[in-house]
Structures are given as C-alpha cells and as structure tokens.
Amino acid sequence: MNDPDRRVLRDDFPLLARSSHGKPLVYLDSAATSQKPQLVLDTLDRCYRLHNANVHRGVYELAAEATDLYEAAREKTARFLGAPSGQQIVFTRGTTESLNLVAFGYAMPRLQPGDEIVTTLAEHHSNLVPWQQVAKRTGARLTFLPLLPDGTLDLEAAEKKINPRTKLVTIAHVSNVLGTVHPIRRLADLAHRVGAALVVDAAQSVPQRLVDVMALDCDFLAFSGHKAYGPTGVGVLYGKREMLQRTDPLLFGGEMIDRVELTDSTWKDAPWKLEAGTPPILQAIGLGAALDYLSGIGMDRIHRAVQDLTRYAYVSLADLEGISLYGPGPGTERGDLLTFNLGDIHPHDIATVLDSEGIAVRAGHHCCQQAMRWLGVPATVRASFALYNTRADVDRLVDGLRKAKELFQA
Amino acid sequence: MNLQDLYRHVILDHSQRPRNRHALANALAVRLLNPTCGDEVTLYLTVEQGVVADASFEGVGCSISIASASMLTEAVRGLPLSEALVLSRAFRRLVQGEDADVTKLGDLEALSGVRQFPARIKCALLAWNALEQGIRGEPDEP
Incomplete structure (x- = not known):
C-alpha cells in the first residue's frame, strides 16, 4: 500500500475531513483511540x-x-x-x-x-x-x-x-x-x-x-x-x-x-x-x-503500510536537533508509535504548539508512570499512526516541532 | 487560538529563568501532583505574624505551571495571608475566564491567555492550589 492508497483509505474516515483550529486535522493519537470508518x-x-x-x-x-x-x-x-x-x-x-x-x-x-x-x-x-x-x-x-x-x-x-x-x-x-x-x-x-x-x-x-x-x-x-x-x-x-x-x-x-x-x-x-x-x-x-x-483491506497490508510510515516518521524526527526518541531504534521491530522529547521543552508545551497547528498528539505519562520513571523523564510526547495516516501527516508533525523549537528557542 | 496569547514574553522568561526555585528550610511545604501529566510542584511558605515572609518552589512541569509557580512566589511575598487568598481567588477567576480584578495581579495577568486553552488551566493553577491548601492548613509533607 503506497501513500496514494492511504489517501484513499483516509476518505473512509469522515472525521478526518474536519479541521482543527482552522487547519486540516492531523490525527496522530490512534494509540489512544482510533477514528471510525464509514462502514462502522x-x-x-x-x-x-x-x-x-x-x-x-x-x-x-x-x-x-x-x-x-x-x-x-x-x-x-x-x-x-x-x-x-x-x-x-x-x-x-x-x-x-x-x-x-x-x-x-x-x-x-x-x-x-x-x-x-x-x-x-x-x-x-x-x-x-x-x-x-x-x-x-x-x-x-x-x-x-x-x-x-x-x-x-x-x-x-x-x-x-x-x-x-x-x-x-x-x-x-x-x-x-x-x-x-x-x-x-x-x-x-x-x-x-x-x-x-x-x-x-x-x-x-x-x-x-x-x-x-x-x-x-x-x-x-x-x-x-x-x-x-x-x-x-x-x-x-x-x-x-x-x-x-x-x-x-x-x-x-x-x-x-x-x-x-x-x-x-x-x-x-x-x-x-x-x-x-x-x-x-x-x-x-x-x-x-x-x-x-x-x-x-488485509491485516498484512495494513501492517506493512503503517510500519513503513512509522519508519518514515522515525527517520524524519531523528533529523531534528535535540530530539530524544525512546524505545527500539531502527533495525529493531517496533509498534506504530513514536515516543519522544524535544530539547527541554515540556511535552505539554509541544502538544499545545502542535494543537495550534491542527495536529493531535498525546503528551503526558500515557498511563505508564512507572515507565516514565524508568526513562527518567516526567512525561513524553507520543505520536501514533494508523492506516489512515500519510507521509504528509508526518511532514506536518515535523514542521510543527520546528515551530515549537523556534518558540521555545530549544 | 493564538499561541502568542498563551506564551507571552514574561511567561517564557519565568519558565526559562524561574525565580525562587529552591527549597526553604523551616517552611510550610505543600506538594501537589497533576496526575494527568506528571507535573509536580512543592510550594514553600514561611509565615511570620500572619504575613508571608518568604516563598519558594521546587518541581517539574510545563512552561505554564513553572511560570505560574515562579510568579506566585514573587507575588505573595510580603502579603498578609488573607490578601494572598484574595489574590489567589482573583487569579483563579482570571485563568478560568471569569471577570477578575486585575489591578492587583500585575505580571500574573500575562497568564490570562490560558483561558483559550482549557486543557492548560490546571497547569496554571497547580501552584495556587498548593498555596490555598497551605494557607487553609491542609499541609502535605513533601
């Protein structure tokens, strides 16, 4: 499934057509809850x-x-x-x-x-x-x-x-x-x-x-x-x-x-x-x-596509100066989400800047306080991907993170 | 939604260079957690003859909660406890979008942008909740 295919799948999810703060919604919190297809x-x-x-x-x-x-x-x-x-x-x-x-x-x-x-x-x-x-x-x-x-x-x-x-x-x-x-x-x-x-x-x-x-x-x-x-x-x-x-x-x-x-x-x-x-x-x-x-659609096809997108996101985010990506690195299997911090900007501040750009991510401890202590951080940002996300969504995320760096001079 | 309303210069300044961020010996200490995000503030107050003699804080949190705590410690120093409570109530009204008497709030007025960001109101109030708890006598040892 390539990116144009995913754009077609996106049309199956009516909510994704809405905007947020006047910008097209980029929904990157599917690990919290997914959006629903028209069939449902x-x-x-x-x-x-x-x-x-x-x-x-x-x-x-x-x-x-x-x-x-x-x-x-x-x-x-x-x-x-x-x-x-x-x-x-x-x-x-x-x-x-x-x-x-x-x-x-x-x-x-x-x-x-x-x-x-x-x-x-x-x-x-x-x-x-x-x-x-x-x-x-x-x-x-x-x-x-x-x-x-x-x-x-x-x-x-x-x-x-x-x-x-x-x-x-x-x-x-x-x-x-x-x-x-x-x-x-x-x-x-x-x-x-x-x-x-x-x-x-x-x-x-x-x-x-x-x-x-x-x-x-x-x-x-x-x-x-x-x-x-x-x-x-x-x-x-x-x-x-x-x-x-x-x-x-x-x-x-x-x-x-x-x-x-x-x-x-x-x-x-x-x-x-x-x-x-x-x-x-x-x-x-x-x-x-x-x-x-x-x-x-086929679970194999979904899995390959979302994995491909997660890899693209990992590489894109890893390029940002000051980023700390947690969990398995490239070459090790990982689920379809990225957890990270950017410089010393608090995750809530990052999420608020992203929100102002129409991008929904999770910030906090993700119902996992003991894992935060293990990582040695009070909180993190999490972007999670689903079958309806595209490379354009990831690019918007990266732009939003650049904006946060600029605002907080991190 | 305007980010500049939320992150005004004075807020970024207080969050990046917090004032009075240290423990205070022989002080009343109130530690509060924000369980949804893991933010944590311990507020220290020394009170002499009903007046806040000194105030400081320690903790981790977002720019809003740290700036709010930093500004709180400056604002309450020298205030009688009753006036500190009046200030706290005015600040609470301000960030919750109600009519508030801003004359006494000074720099704290900069946090009014939080009104547009409902998810962040609790960040701005964390240190103030600790203040009110401390004054009302429900101390919580750190």
Missing part, C-alpha cells in the same frame, strides 16, 4: 434503525435478528483472531475490564502466598494496577522482567525470572509507550514450561498487525474495540476454552444465569456466564463491522 458508522446507524432489541430473550423476529447479529460479531471476532470458536470470545467494556476479569475471575481464586505474577515495568496501568490488587489480596508477589535500554525484553533474564513459583505472566504485545514488540510465543513457551498462564494485552497490536492466538499460544488475550476502529464501550477477552471455563464471573444477574433458585443459582457456560446484564450489543456489532473493514 453505517452499521451502527442501520442497526439502531432496524435491528435494535435485547439479545438472548425475546421470541419475536426483531429480538432474533439482534441476537443473530450479536452472536455473528462474536464469530467474526473469533475468526479475526484465529480462535477456533466464538465461545472463546467474551465481550467486555474494554481491555481494562478484560484484564480485570482475568485478574479477579481467574487468577485471584487460585493464587497462594509466595506465588509470582510476572510482568514488566512498561505495562499500561490497566495491566499493572489490577495485578497489584490481586497480589495484595492473595499474598502473591509481583515481579518484573528486566528491560534492556531500548525497552526490549532481556530474554536471558526472563528465562530465570519465569520459574516454578510463577503462576501467571502478563505482558503487552506492543507497548503503548515504548513501542516495543514483545516475543509473545517465546514467553508463552517459557510460561507453559513452568505451568503458568500467559496473558496478553493486545490493545496496541490487534488494530495494526495480524494477531493469531493459536500461533501465539496465549491463554488469554485482551483488546479494545475503540482502538481497533470500532465503537467505544466494547472490548474483547479471548481465552482458551478451559481457561474461560475456569474463570469465575465478577458480575452476576440476568443473561449469565442457567437456573435461579431462591438462595442459589447456576451459570451458563462461558462466554455467556461472563456477560451478565445487557451486553454492549450494538457496540459489539459495530466492532464486527470494523473487523470486516480491516479484513477487507
């Missing part, structure tokens, strides 16, 4: 107009349609991830809820004092804070895989760190702050060798690269709909069949029950026992449309 907007509109009903209960035609569409979205998600069955897909509110479900529904009931939960210091808060809580409540210990200076895993150290006390390894596929791509299959093998489960935060990888849960051999995998060009309010937890069976519900009520007595009840099978209450029906259907959109 049309699907939501059509379903609200024609197919809206609650699922799994009505006997009327409309309810059957809504249920079919919702369950079809589950099947689509399973196919998209290479999962053998839709029954291995739980719809949640997002990655955070998916990871909390694993932490409290799967891990907490089986962890003992002295057990170890292994993670890294570059996780998003959503893959750290739930584990801190589970560790506190069970007496398990949280341990951290060491990172090399470029943010990649020290695999030799990881082999020692993942030991017979390890019950669970939890890690991002692609780091939202450093852009590191972690060797998930290798970690799965290390975890399984000691009988531990591997949990993958795939929020940053599913939207931009082919993720095959069978090839990764992960036990659980979580991602958010809204970062994958779908609606907000829906997320996914994939689990191996027996792992989902062994996961306890955290929410109880309608939809998830089998038989209700006065003082006790029984649950449905997974995934439905983990979806109490009315689920995010239309959001899940919208996510299914987003995955259709991605499959229609």
Whole structure:
C-alpha cells in the first residue's frame, strides 16, 4: 500500500475531513483511540434503525435478528483472531475490564502466598494496577522482567525470572509507550514450561498487525474495540476454552444465569456466564463491522503500510536537533508509535504548539508512570499512526516541532 | 487560538529563568501532583505574624505551571495571608475566564491567555492550589 492508497483509505474516515483550529486535522493519537470508518458508522446507524432489541430473550423476529447479529460479531471476532470458536470470545467494556476479569475471575481464586505474577515495568496501568490488587489480596508477589535500554525484553533474564513459583505472566504485545514488540510465543513457551498462564494485552497490536492466538499460544488475550476502529464501550477477552471455563464471573444477574433458585443459582457456560446484564450489543456489532473493514483491506497490508510510515516518521524526527526518541531504534521491530522529547521543552508545551497547528498528539505519562520513571523523564510526547495516516501527516508533525523549537528557542 | 496569547514574553522568561526555585528550610511545604501529566510542584511558605515572609518552589512541569509557580512566589511575598487568598481567588477567576480584578495581579495577568486553552488551566493553577491548601492548613509533607 503506497501513500496514494492511504489517501484513499483516509476518505473512509469522515472525521478526518474536519479541521482543527482552522487547519486540516492531523490525527496522530490512534494509540489512544482510533477514528471510525464509514462502514462502522453505517452499521451502527442501520442497526439502531432496524435491528435494535435485547439479545438472548425475546421470541419475536426483531429480538432474533439482534441476537443473530450479536452472536455473528462474536464469530467474526473469533475468526479475526484465529480462535477456533466464538465461545472463546467474551465481550467486555474494554481491555481494562478484560484484564480485570482475568485478574479477579481467574487468577485471584487460585493464587497462594509466595506465588509470582510476572510482568514488566512498561505495562499500561490497566495491566499493572489490577495485578497489584490481586497480589495484595492473595499474598502473591509481583515481579518484573528486566528491560534492556531500548525497552526490549532481556530474554536471558526472563528465562530465570519465569520459574516454578510463577503462576501467571502478563505482558503487552506492543507497548503503548515504548513501542516495543514483545516475543509473545517465546514467553508463552517459557510460561507453559513452568505451568503458568500467559496473558496478553493486545490493545496496541490487534488494530495494526495480524494477531493469531493459536500461533501465539496465549491463554488469554485482551483488546479494545475503540482502538481497533470500532465503537467505544466494547472490548474483547479471548481465552482458551478451559481457561474461560475456569474463570469465575465478577458480575452476576440476568443473561449469565442457567437456573435461579431462591438462595442459589447456576451459570451458563462461558462466554455467556461472563456477560451478565445487557451486553454492549450494538457496540459489539459495530466492532464486527470494523473487523470486516480491516479484513477487507488485509491485516498484512495494513501492517506493512503503517510500519513503513512509522519508519518514515522515525527517520524524519531523528533529523531534528535535540530530539530524544525512546524505545527500539531502527533495525529493531517496533509498534506504530513514536515516543519522544524535544530539547527541554515540556511535552505539554509541544502538544499545545502542535494543537495550534491542527495536529493531535498525546503528551503526558500515557498511563505508564512507572515507565516514565524508568526513562527518567516526567512525561513524553507520543505520536501514533494508523492506516489512515500519510507521509504528509508526518511532514506536518515535523514542521510543527520546528515551530515549537523556534518558540521555545530549544 | 493564538499561541502568542498563551506564551507571552514574561511567561517564557519565568519558565526559562524561574525565580525562587529552591527549597526553604523551616517552611510550610505543600506538594501537589497533576496526575494527568506528571507535573509536580512543592510550594514553600514561611509565615511570620500572619504575613508571608518568604516563598519558594521546587518541581517539574510545563512552561505554564513553572511560570505560574515562579510568579506566585514573587507575588505573595510580603502579603498578609488573607490578601494572598484574595489574590489567589482573583487569579483563579482570571485563568478560568471569569471577570477578575486585575489591578492587583500585575505580571500574573500575562497568564490570562490560558483561558483559550482549557486543557492548560490546571497547569496554571497547580501552584495556587498548593498555596490555598497551605494557607487553609491542609499541609502535605513533601
């Protein structure tokens, strides 16, 4: 996919036609949330107009349609991830809820004092804070895989760190702050060798690269709909069949029950026992449309194109005097985002200058305070790329950064 | 949206050459964090007979939060605590886009451009929140 192709894809995203502060919008914050293609907007509109009903209960035609569409979205998600069955897909509110479900529904009931939960210091808060809580409540210990200076895993150290006390390894596929791509299959093998489960935060990888849960051999995998060009309010937890069976519900009520007595009840099978209450029906259907959109272009093609753009951005930014780029350097695989600082200009000031030029980037700690401490900086700027970004967007970013240097004489 | 309104000369000057940026011994210290961006300010105040005898700060932050803290330390020195609170309220009104009595604000008026940048108002107020907390007696040891 070359740049002219990407300009055509850009037309699929109506929001990108708007301006910001009187200038054409350059949206470089897709790692926070992606924009939505027309296909998703049309699907939501059509379903609200024609197919809206609650699922799994009505006997009327409309309810059957809504249920079919919702369950079809589950099947689509399973196919998209290479999962053998839709029954291995739980719809949640997002990655955070998916990871909390694993932490409290799967891990907490089986962890003992002295057990170890292994993670890294570059996780998003959503893959750290739930584990801190589970560790506190069970007496398990949280341990951290060491990172090399470029943010990649020290695999030799990881082999020692993942030991017979390890019950669970939890890690991002692609780091939202450093852009590191972690060797998930290798970690799965290390975890399984000691009988531990591997949990993958795939929020940053599913939207931009082919993720095959069978090839990764992960036990659980979580991602958010809204970062994958779908609606907000829906997320996914994939689990191996027996792992989902062994996961306890955290929410109880309608939809998830089998038989209700006065003082006790029984649950449905997974995934439905983990979806109490009315689920995010239309959001899940919208996510299914987003995955259709991605499959229609081809994840390999998307991945190559966005990687090409990220490399172009890396080289362009590296040319700026005073820039510090964090994470893997050229020649090492990285996700589709760049995290950086420019001289001693505070990231918020950079983001404000860029904002005045119509360029949206993220400035701050990116829900990753512990990674900021590791980098030794209070905050950074992050520009993240998606299939609709072009080299012209990167050029505008570079011009904006030059303007910031000029203003702050950095 | 005008960048020159936000980054006026006096603000760039205070952010690049902050005044009174050091710890103060035997002072009341209030440390506040801005959790959304990681900015951090510790404000030191010494008070003698109800008057701010000295003020200083330490911390890391964007040009707006550092300039605001720097200007605060100059503005409150020598003020009775009650007047420091009046100043703080006037400044708060100014950056939030409400009518404010600017006569007492002096150079602080330069931060009025923040009004156009809603995401940055909290940067301008960080040190002032510390001031009000310190005066009202909810100290937070650094």
